[in-house]
Amino acid sequence: MIKPDIVFVAKLAGVSPATVSRVMNHPDLVHPATRKKVELAIEKSGYIRNRAAQAMHGKRSATIGLVVPTVANTIFAEVVQAFNDTVSAQGFTLLLASHGYDLDSEYRLVRKLLEHRVDALAVVGLDHSAGTFRLIAEQRVPLLALWNYLPDSALPCIGVDNREAGRMAAEHLVALGHRRIGMVFPATFDNDRARDRKTAATAVFRAAGIELQDRWQVEVPYSIAQAKAACLELLAAEDRPSALLCANDVIAQGAIYAAARLGIAIPASLSVIGIGDFAGSAQMEPALTTVRIPAQQVGIAAGQAIVTAIGRPDADFMIRSRAELELIMRASTGIAAEMIRP
Amino acid sequence: MIKPDIVFVAKLAGVSPATVSRVMNHPDLVHPATRKKVELAIEKSGYIRNRAAQAMHGKRSATIGLVVPTVANTIFAEVVQAFNDTVSAQGFTLLLASHGYDLDSEYRLVRKLLEHRVDALAVVGLDHSAGTFRLIAEQRVPLLALWNYLPDSALPCIGVDNREAGRMAAEHLVALGHRRIGMVFPATFDNDRARDRKTAATAVFRAAGIELQDRWQVEVPYSIAQAKAACLELLAAEDRPSALLCANDVIAQGAIYAAARLGIAIPASLSVIGIGDFAGSAQMEPALTTVRIPAQQVGIAAGQAIVTAIGRPDADFMIRSRAELELIMRASTGIAAEMIRP
DNA sequence: AGAGTTAATGAAAACATTTGCAAGACTGTT
DNA sequence: AACAGTCTTGCAAATGTTTTCATTAACTCT
Known part of the structure; x- marks a missing residue:
């Protein structure tokens, strides 16, 4: 029992391989009766077409590469899911790679994906190594930056403006009267999202005449456990901030747990704001105030854009789409204690 | 500027295409000096090998298919990550597909992955449609069930025994003296994990002479939001259970938030236990008591097993590996109120 | 009924690689 | 210096499709 190939099916159906191929790729070109015959033969033989051979012929590989930090x-769970669902519905399969926030490793992964002749490539963020860009340019593969938006980005991008996200979060805290502010962020070296949010937030505080104390700025990776540990230390000190601006909801979640552990009342004596509005943030107790990133919407839009780009291989691919951010006020932020006059 | 292929590189290096191929696949077969020349030519031309052509020749496609519910x-985040890291380190790339707990849709996805000639296939759980099994058997692709373990499974599997997980969770509640017990589970129709856990737990309760009240059994999908909503309703009633056994930590998290919202003290007036020990469960306040599934360990072991299986294409692939479960007692469970004598 | 279209199919070249086989180039040995 | 091995390398066939071009069969219109 050898695996059936297209000529086996063709013989079984009494037609030529060309016709079988047409049944699968341009069904409208073959006579309904013949099509029936062929479909029956495919069914009966258990034939599964070989995409590798198809890709080799210069046609689509029907795969899309997606590179995420983790x-x-x-x-990224929600974006990845939405993106995958969208392209999958159009017949594409996702080749997934993750680099753990290391842009050198990203280069190697992109190379591997190109070896597989992905029809297009999506990456997270706009920051990438020169090698990565060169590689992709040479191969002429549509490339899309996911999750970020910048009006003057070099890449097509679909996402949010992280500077705006940082600004919105910071302005919310300022509006509530907070002046003793801590920021909990990951290393911003290989992470443009975190960097943009942080600098924008810092600018807002500076403009409001707020001086950021070094001892209230902490650096932790995106991990609930490490965020909680770091905040535990920060908040246990005699002299603690009245508000915490967190790089994203994962970190904010850690901060809230730390406060709960220490018996610090939220929002009465501490305000916490996150960015992202991830699954579960709305359900927490206290519910998390955050700047909402419409992950699902971004994933779907990106999936559609990239499929469209694949359909027009000639045209240069450029799109810049900004998804709207929204401040979601919930229970984790409140008016600064020192603002409340007795 | 045309994309360089292997014969272009060969010409540039002054050798035959065969030699270039050998440099990439069997470097030890070519003279070091020639190898240098060829590597230089590859570098200089920006050549990226074509895996599709390689796969077509009957060699490896260097891809592994992974099908998850979501x-x-x-x-599954942690398992997927560990699995991906492991196979990626061995030169494989992951083709990812998700079916949203629908086994019919799974069939179609598996088919798509087989079209891409994945070298092996990993799926979550042991429950799959007959069509899926037939397909994979016909194609002779190594198949591994991830996440589940059964001593007499038809498939190679690496994971935990979900019956044991259910039993451990139930026994913990029984040992604490709880008799008024609620269970919060998803639909078990297409989900053998949930089913096994639930039946095992039910058996434990029955053996302990505990009668499960229908009004305390709720069905919700794996979603914090929906779990919280359902538990809010369940716990708001006059007559509520003293303990909640949740199908996994996501649901348990929802349950804990519901209790917090209602001002029900955990564990004084309500115990909650989950299954999984996901990221964040240890950091919650109160920290979640749960049955730990060593996700990372499972992911790594599965990745290694599947790579090994690919290396031995002749031998039948069978492995059954049970990962150890562990009851992690934290702050969300306590002795049943009615057991505490004044 | 015959000419002109249109629809349906097949033949064969092309795609980019890998590998079995065979031949040429060395090495060391006597 | 000739011989037997052992290394290296190239030739050419094979892999499973898709698509262009050509051919044949089937309509349509007057």
Whole structure:
């Protein structure tokens, strides 16, 4: 029992391989009766077409490469799911790679994906190594930056403006009268999202005449456990901030747990704001105030854009789409204690 | 500027295409000096080998298919990450597909992955449609069930025994003296994990002479929001259970938030236990008591097993590996109120 | 009924690689 | 210096499709 190939099916159906191929790729070109015969033969033989051979012929590989920093936490789960669902519905399969926030490793992954002749490539963020860009340019593969938006980005991008996200979060805290503010962020070296949010937030505070104390600025990776540990230390000190601006909801979640552990009342004596509005943020107690990133919407839009780009291989691919951010006020932020006059 | 292929590189290096191929696949067969030349030519031309052509020749495609119910929440995030890291380190790339707990849709996805000639296939759980099994058997692709373990499974499997998980959780509640017990589970129709856990737990309760009240059994999908909503309703009633056994930590998290919202003290007046020990469960306040599934360990072991299986294409692939479960007692469970004598 | 279209199919070249086989180039040995 | 091995390398066939072009069969219109 050898695996049936297209000529086996063709013989079984009494037609030529060309016709079988047409049944699968341009069904409208073959006579309904013949099509029936062929479909029956495919069914009967258990034939499964070989995409590798198809890809080799210069046609589509029907795969799309997606490179994310990590799938191991909530951050990208929703985007990845929405993106996958969208392209999958159009017949594409996802080749997934994750680099753990290391742009050198990203280069190697992109190379591997190109070896597989992906029809297009999506990456998270706009920051990438020169090698990565060169590689993709040479191969002429549509490339899309996911999750970020910048009006003057070099890449097509679909996502949010992280500077705006940082600004909105910071302005919310300022509006509530907070002046003793801590920021909990990951290393911003290989992470443009975190960097943009942080600098924008810092600018807002500076403009409001707020001086950021070094001892209230902490650096932790995107991990609930490490965020909680760091905040435990920060908040246990005699002299603690009245508000915490967190790089994203994962970190904010850690901060809230730390406060709960220490018996610090939220929002009465501490305000916490996150960015993202991940699954579960709305359900927490206290519910998390955050700047909502419409992950699902971004994933779907990106999926559609990339499929469209694949359909027009000639045209240069450029799109810049900004998804709207929204401040979601919930229970984790409140008016600064020192503002409340007795 | 045309994309360089292997004969272009060969000409540039002054050798035959065969030699270039050998440099990439069997470097030890070519003279070091020639190898240098060829590597230089590859570098200089920006050549990227074509895996499709390689796969077509009957060689490896260097891809592994992974089918999960969903990537959109914490449940599989850690396993997927560990699995991906492991196979990626061995030169494989992951083709990812998700079916949203629908086994018919799974069939179609498996078919798509086989079209891409994946070298092996990993799926979550042991429950799959007959069509799926037939397909994979016909194609002779190594298949591994991830996440589940059964001593007499038809498939190679690496994971935990969900019956044991259910039993451990139930026994913990029984040992604490709880008799008024609620269970919060998803639909078990297409989900053998949930089913096994539930039946095992039910058996334990029955053996302990505990009668499960229908009004305390709720069905919700794996979603924090929906779990919280359902538990809010369940716990608001006059007559509520003293303990909740949740199908996994995501649901348990929802339950804890519901209790917090209602001002029900945990564990004083309500115990909650989950299954999984997902990221964040240890950090919650109160920290979640749960049956730990060593996700990372399972992911790594599965990745290694599947790579090994690919290396031995002749031998039948069978492995059954049971990962150890562990009851992690934290702050969300306590002795039943009615057991505490004044 | 015959000419002109249109629809349906097949033949064969092309796609980019890998590998079995065979031949040429060395090495060391006597 | 000739011989037997052992290394290296190239030739050419094979892999499973898709698509262009050509051919045949089937309509349509006057």
